[in-house]
Amino acid sequence: MILLFSLLWELPPLRVDTVKNYVLYRFEGCGYPGRSGVPVLPFQDLHLKPGGKVERIKWEVLEEEYLPGIPPPCVSPDGSMVPYGNYSPPPCSVLGNSHGYLDLRIFPFVLEDGKIKVRKKIKIDFEVRKEKIRIKGKRKGGEWIKIGVLEKGVYRLDYEDIEKAGYNPEEINPKSIRIFSGGARAINMSEVLYDTIFDFLPYTIPYYFHGDTDKIWEEGEYLYFYAEDLEGWGKNEITSSISLYKNPYADTNFYWLTWGHDEIEYPRIYSKPSNPRDFLFPDTVHFEQDSTCPSFSGLRFIWDNIMASPVAVFERKFKLVSPEPEGEIFISLHLETGSQYVLSFYLNDEKLGEDTVSSLSETIPLQFLLPCTNLREENTLRVELHNEGKILYFDYFEVYYTKHGKIEKEGFFRASAGGDVKIEGNGSLVFDVTDPFHALELSGVEYEHGVCFKMKEGRKYYVADGFKEPVGVRGGDPYSLFSGGANWVAITHPSLLNAVYELASWREEHLDTFSSPIVRVVTTEEIYNNFSGGVKDPSAIKRFVIWSQYNWNPSPSFYFLVGSGSFDYRNIFGSSPPSDLVPVHETGTLISENDLLSGNPCWDGWFTDLSGDSRGDIPIGRLTASTPSEVMEWIEKLINYELSMGPWRFTAVILADDESEPPSSNTYMSEQISFELPEWMYRIKIYGEMYTWEGPEMNVARENIKRTLSRGCAWVSYMGHGNIEQLAHERLFLRADIGDLTNGAKCPFFYFGTCNAGYFDRPDERSLGDYSVLYPYGGAIASLAPTRATYASQNYSLGLRLAQLFSSKHTFGELCMEALRTSSGSYTYTLFGDPATPIHFHEISSIPAGSTHSGVLRLYGDGDIIVTSLPYDTSLGYIPVVLDGHPLFKGSMKDSISIHLPYGFKDSALVVYWYKGKSEIPVDTQNWYKDGTPPSVKIIYQGKELEDSAYIAPQGEIALVVEDESGVDLRNEKNISLSVGEETHFLAFDFRYEEGSSQKGWVSVPYTTPPGEKLTLWASAKDPAGNVGVIKRTVYVMEEEEFFEVLPYPNPSHGEITFYIRGNADGMARFSIYTVAGRKIVDAIVSVNNGKGEFHWDGKDKLGRDVANGLYIWRCKAGHHVKFGRVVITR
DSSP: OEEEEEEEEEOOOOEEEEETTEEEEEOTTOBOOOSTTSBOOOBEEEEEOOSEEEEEEEEEEEEEEEEOSOOOBOBOTTSOBOOOOOBOOOSEEEEEEETTEEEEEEOOEEEETTEEEEEEEEEEEEEEEEOOOEESSOOOOSOEEEEEESSSEEEEEEHHHHHHTTOOGGGOOGGGOEEEEOOSOOOOTTTGGGOOEEOSOOEEEOOEEESOSSSSOOTTOEEEEEEOOSOSTTTEEOSSSOEESSOSSOSOEEEEEEOOSOOOOOOOEEOOOSSOBOOEEEEEEEEEOOOBOTTSSSSOOBSEEEEOSSOEEEEEEEEOSSEEEEEEEEEEEEOOSSSEEEEEEEETTEEEEEEEEEOSOSSSOEEEEEEESOOOSEEEEEEEEOSTTOEEEEEEEEEEEEEESBOSSEEEEEOSSOEEEEEBSOOOEEEEOSSTTSOEEEESOBOTTSEEEEEOTTOEEEEESSOBOOSEEEEEOTTTTSSOOOSEEEEEOGGGHHHHHHHHHHHTTOOTTOSSOOEEEEEHHHHHHHHSTTSOOHHHHHHHHHHHHHHSSSOOSEEEEESOOOSOTTOTTOOSSOSOSSOOOBOOOOOSGGGTTTSSOBOGGGGGOOSSSSSOSSOEEEEOOOSHHHHHHHHHHHHHHHHOOSGGGGEEEEEEOSOOOTTOOHHHHHHHHHHHSOTTSEEEEEEGGGSOOBTTBOHHHHHHHHHHHHTOOSEEEEESOBOSSEETTTTSEEGGGGGGOOOTTOOOEEEEESSSTTOTTOTTOOOHHHHHHHOTTSSOSEEEEESSOOOHHHHHHHHHHHHHHOSTTSBHHHHHHHHHHTSSSOSOEEEESOTTOBOOOOOOOOOOTTOEEEOOOOOOBTBSOEEEEEOOOSTTOOEEEEEOOOOOOOOEEETTOOBOOOTTOOSOEEEEEOSSSEEEEEOOOTTOOOOOOOOEEEEEETTEEOOTTOEEOSEEEEEEEEEOTTOOOOSSGGGEEEEETTEEEEOGGGOEEOTTOSSEEEEEEEEEOOTTOEEEEEEEEEOTTSOEEEEEEEEEEOSSOOOEEEEEESSSBSSOEEEEEEESSOEEEEEEEEETTSOEEEEEEEEEBTTEEEEEEOSBOTTSOBOOSEEEEEEEEETTEEEEEEEEEOO
């Protein structure tokens, strides 16, 4: 199907800046060319979703005009200005076009003979071929049972196993059963993007039923089938260049059983022997143990790493069953590059050889094939490295040998020639497993003297003395996600599911640009069931994203990964809880610790990369929570952030390391990023160049950063050196400092333009980037940080685009996605936080005539900014640094420009920023009306105004509500104070106005005081005219600690239930009831007075319908208390 689309692009409002003798044109969201020899003229990148592949595109310029000035030339890496000639790019250029997405670059400006011409309107027409991904081999719908297996063998499924999975075996016709397999293969991440026909359970597995023929599965009856594990060469081809023996993601394979199909009975292979005899069989045994990951990243685990002191020795014992003494040992190990190494090899204390080698690449193993003549049933292999101080990285070894026909419990035998064979041992099962997904049982086998049967040349047989037990049998559905739709999707681990439902409830009502948003929470287990045959595999998440983009309606606009992730997919390190709840995308097999900073990249954007350029095409973010409580605390922080407004949302904090050598002067780059932020933002700059060293550190700068961030802001950026736990060699900011931040809901977006600050995929520690977001009492609401080492130029390019695009038109996910797609930065950055979180500003768009507008007006004591050239000793010479003056006034204004001025204000110029441009108005402060009314001050406790002789808990939170016609004077932190007993808190810098008001606001402070005391509270506030309002209250501190409980009665109930709420604190409680699937059916606010409250549920949902019989989940939140429970309806 071909669809026709038309796009009319119009030039946004221009902003003009003069740089030396040049004119720099800019508009919101623009970018600039980064190559030498072209003029600095802006372009715009568009990321469109036409829903199919664009087959033809054409454009037409509808309106253009000439503009004055000469554009500056681009700066080359050495700092020189390269001259340019004419510049005439096409009106638009296609950057990417696949999987339903189109990336366009619009070029509005051209330069002809030294004159700037702008294309103001461009019409773009394109044809789109609409596609869907088809399902190949979709099975008949119905009930499914998921069967887990750990190793190769024949597995038995009993009557009791079916019952434990939740089904009645007697309702199953054994002959109508089908068993399916996903193939026991890891998904090739290089190919997942190009799947157009999905079939995730391609194999139908033969099975045999032991029981009568009455078509009913009765007690004592069972079925059995041959199953494969996840190990083996060829099964784990992760990319075209990475092939592993062990599956790097999982140990457990899964098979799927369903029923209700046409009756079937699988044949057996008749193999009765006539003259059985002993045979010799060629065999290969693989020995490997994944124990450690020296690079702390990537896909390569190894057996051991040993430093030579003076000799490194790797020694392991291994067993063989009935071997001949001659054979070969194949050894695979790794050594660091750049040296000559001497290695010795021993088997059973006999030297097999010695070799001198060099390692050319740490991704390519050194491999040795050593003949031997001393194999036996119990053996010892030893490898020695004779280079002191060097490290031996041992991976695996294999033994190639000939064995006699013998088993202990089980064995595999490949027939090099046909004939009647005798296998020693107590066997009871023989299967032909040449095709492991069509393994058939042999009949006619004799078991009286060993296991005797007829072999065919080239076939492979499995002989065992009994059945294996599955590691888990439970219900599931491998097609539950193949239909549906959502605007916002959370992907989480089952252990976090209930907590994430709370976030989904918020997003159902708060998703920017969607009036009635559809949200969905999906577990990793559901994704594996649907898209990787039940086996854990990160690429299954990408398959889900591709499928939902093509086949869901609506297709998701945001994906949020809720759960920690690490390279330790199989929890080899034994973390509790496991560190890889929601898998990460790891690549690379670099092995040594030298690769810690740059090798084996990891980034979440790969999951939503639908164009093959490694950059996400749909916004995606991650919360690295490990427990439900971490999720719940973060949700509370998010909600408070989205509801909180105030002057902090105008503030940007710009941080920089003190390195100043070109081309990576962090001060210069930070200044340029600052210049690209919205003009009206108030900038606080803390540059390393401005501080002196105190030993190896800059403690004054560090404390200033913590103090500034604790006051709240909307943007933080850092340029310079860094790592997983600190910014700059001088320790400007540490991961440990995050716990000292007290900004609460006043959380910024934090861009870490440094190395490894987002290295979150280590199972043993958090990174600066992810912990700053996860921290519940402040920090950041979202951050963008590189997971590996990056170059300064890449960080700079990305930082510029983030600043240019920083606007309330975007969510944080859209901001980061577009900046990553349209900058030359590295792709290995991860967004921490919900990508649907909106960027809220108090932006002034228009003021109706005669109305009063509440907003923020900034006056500066010496012009609008103070410009200082600091004499830094660098080869760049002087670096101009623009420092914003301190805001002197926050208040209200009318369209007549009638404003309140603070006392002590001298004659100056008032700078008013309008929707377009600015103007300066002379100010005469003589004969002005003087405000003589002090502010109104109220002390609030638990949502109510505190009266004399009231009771308060020994610890809690007290708020002040301050209101004044002139606003509040925030120039000094002492202008708002609260004394609790002997302790005084100065609170002006933490005060925030109510949304839409410049006269009334609030501030809160936690307190702790001994129980049983009589306490005096004093509060004061000053307005801009110097008037001071004071209030005093005398209260009593309760003896007992605060408690809270909820008691449902009756439970179970035939319909109606009353929930009795008890506590010793009054206030409001929010009560919600959910189905077990997570759908909210009741939401109510309950008043708690005198320690008591009741909520009566009539057993109906929001629409007044009786709910069905079953289990329901209730949640009650009062203050910081949250209670969960269950009730049962039985009508």
